[in-house]
Amino acid sequence: MRLSLFALIMASAAGAAAAGPALPPGYHLIPGAVPLDSGPDGNTIVIDAPRGLIVMDTGRHPEHAQAILDYAKQRHRPIAAIVNSHWHLDHTTGNWDIRKAYPHVQVYASNALKGALQTFLADSRANTDQMLADPKTSAATRDQLLRGRSVIDHPERIAPKHVIAKSARMSIAGRPLDVRLARFAATEGDVWLYDPKTRVAVVGDLVVGLVPFMDTACAEGWSRALGEVARVPFTRLIPGHGPVMTRADFSAWRTAYDNFVACGHSSAKEAQCVAGWEHDAAKFIEPDHRDYVRGAAAYYFETRLRTSPEERQRYCRPLSVATWRKPKA
Numbered sequence: 001m002r003l004s005l006f007a008l009i010m011a012s013a014a015g016a017a018a019a020g021p022a023l024p025p026g027y028h029l030i031p032g033a034v035p036l037d038s039g040p041d042g043n044t045i046v047i048d049a050p051r052g053l054i055v056m057d058t059g060r061h062p063e064h065a066q067a068i069l070d071y072a073k074q075r076h077r078p079i080a081a082i083v084n085s086h087w088h089l090d091h092t093t094g095n096w097d098i099r100k101a102y103p104h105v106q107v108y109a110s111n112a113l114k115g116a117l118q119t120f121l122a123d124s125r126a127n128t129d130q131m132l133a134d135p136k137t138s139a140a141t142r143d144q145l146l147r148g149r150s151v152i153d154h155p156e157r158i159a160p161k162h163v164i165a166k167s168a169r170m171s172i173a174g175r176p177l178d179v180r181l182a183r184f185a186a187t188e189g190d191v192w193l194y195d196p197k198t199r200v201a202v203v204g205d206l207v208v209g210l211v212p213f214m215d216t217a218c219a220e221g222w223s224r225a226l227g228e229v230a231r232v233p234f235t236r237l238i239p240g241h242g243p244v245m246t247r248a249d250f251s252a253w254r255t256a257y258d259n260f261v262a263c264g265h266s267s268a269k270e271a272q273c274v275a276g277w278e279h280d281a282a283k284f285i286e287p288d289h290r291d292y293v294r295g296a297a298a299y300y301f302e303t304r305l306r307t308s309p310e311e312r313q314r315y316c317r318p319l320s321v322a323t324w325r326k327p328k329a
């Protein structure tokens with residue numbers, strides 16, 4: 001993935017995310033690490049259900065997957081279902097570790113992985129091979145690259161058994177949940193959950209405390225999805241990365257997102273838009289991550305916002321090999 005490659009270049013110190021406001025019983029957050037010398041792990045949320053545990057997102061690194069397995073073991077409950085918020089490898093790579101331990105686990109996701117495999121992930125794989133061929137690539141980075149490449153080469157390891165094609169009330173592992181599909185947002189199909197019983201929303205990378213990870217984003221679709229999230233009466237929101245949010249936190253983040261996109265689409269200078277993000281989202285950015293966030297915001301400004309009209313629309317339609325042109329690096 002381009003972000004992971006980008007993150008690899010942005011090497012420096014690591015920082016751990018705080019947990020934020022408390023979650024109701026039956027919810028357990030395994031925070032995703034945001035190390036600055038390798039790609040991030042998405043947050044994992046484990047939800048109690050009658051038939052076992054529901055795991056929303058499974059991280060990238062083996063240590064993250066192990067933490068999920070350890071938690072299930074400690075609870076003496078099987079992992080009955082995985083829900084992937086989106087196909088980015090920092091949210092799906094651990095599916096395979098969990099499937100190996102729980103072969104009957106039911107995997108739910110949108111079908112967006114399909115188009116991504118032929119396009120973005122095919123490019124990613126080529127970048128991976130280039131990095132593996134470079135003798136300067138460290139052993140630790142090599143391990144991470146090989147782990148990512150193995151699921152691109154064997155997508156059946158992470159792919160859904162149940163494709164979520166529309167928003168609906170569903171029973172997952174016997175627990176009723178509102179399963180929502182946002183089309184053309186952070187990816188072609190972003191799944192998020194709302195639990196009316198506890199008023200918790202689990203939204204994947206539709207909200208990322210640090211900076212919106214816009215690698216495969218349709219900026220307008222994403223903004224619409226945030227509007228849909230705002231319409232549900234949640235009191236706690238779990239983002240794809242970073243601590244749990246209150247409604248007020250979410251509103252502040254949404255304003256920061258819309259301001260950043262509007263700035264990127266205006267004629268304002270890059271430095272002003274990046275500083276705007278840092279200011280508006282200051283509450284969500286740990287001091288250790290400031291340089292990382294500044295670099296990432298500049299990168300997304302250049303690659304997704306201040307770019308040609310066609311390029312801006314790249315992820316606002318289905319990804320297909322027929323229409324894919326390699327993005328300029």
Ligand SMILES: [Zn+2]
Pocket residue numbers: 041042088090091205213240241
């Ligand atoms: Zn992510």
